Amino acid sequence: MVSALINANPTVYEKKDRGARKQSTNDGDEYAVEPIDDLEIFDHIRDIKDPEHPYSLEELKVVTEESVEVDDKRSYVSVTFTPTVEHCSMATLIGLCLKVKLIRSLPLRYKVDIRVAPGSHASEASVNKQLNDKERIAAALENPNLVAMVDECLAPTYV
Template sequence: MEPGKDNANPTILNPDDLPRRRRSTPSTQTKRGIFDVLAPAYPSLADPLSSPEALSDFSSDEDELDATAREEIDEQEVYDLISSITDPEHPLTLGSLGVVNLEDIQIIPPSSPRSRISSVQVLITPTTSACSLTTVIGLGVKVRLVNALPPRFRVDVRIKEGTSSSADEANKQLGDKERVAAAMENKNLINMVNHMLSSCE
């Protein structure tokens, strides 16, 4: 066993066995310009106001903007965001080591009709129960999701029950905003998390 590593011989999953989204056929819809969302397509001043075509075009454009403004995010998309994070001990990704799994990701819809806040819950499985970097891995996953997901999502990262001897302490730290903020003031920890996230697109 290599000195300094909690698990010098981790199990590595075959890349073909990792969950992937099937590629959909390209959309036939015309692409909008990058500023079109900022300036909605109002009927032209040259068009008569009573023209039903102009009014129907305007309302359909508004509906289309509403639909695209709130893009749905599913478990596969969350998995794609975090599976490419590099493990802090090995030059391998969390997906290839089985640290993050699609079945351990859950998107919880808003708790009331008035709320727009959804939750993303991710359970992490360390490569060994004695892993000393469990909290760092959880922190890397949390930072990646907080930065990548829209603000309407709350991120909850936890260590899967029964997979780590330090799960309770790690979960307390990952669930406490003040502890996470304090941890991200540590330069060594920031460098480690930045290295983990450097493999993400």
């Protein structure tokens, strides 16, 4: 996907076996809404593929369970991610992948906030500004080449 790797030899971590999550019942109320929690959000983003490597964001510890915060009552989701290197040129693309995956997965009422972990990227403020600007996200998603790259990162893997 990229001609020259920024981090040619990333540290790869083992993925946690999460198994099947227990589904709770609504006690017959067909209109009851199950609250969304941190682990459910993490389950949505853990298998996103890194743009440079054949590993998931979880395997590279770009995202962790602890990096996700959900306030279901306020319809707010926050994900803080940590690029593998301080000068990662893919940080904005990774953040865009996270944002798109959650926008596609969550009800429209949710505000999704994606941020680079403090001190983990040389252009932290710039990346954060781009990832949380609605107009920049909309413009990015009008670019067919960028959408193809995002879709490739979000494509399911069958190992």
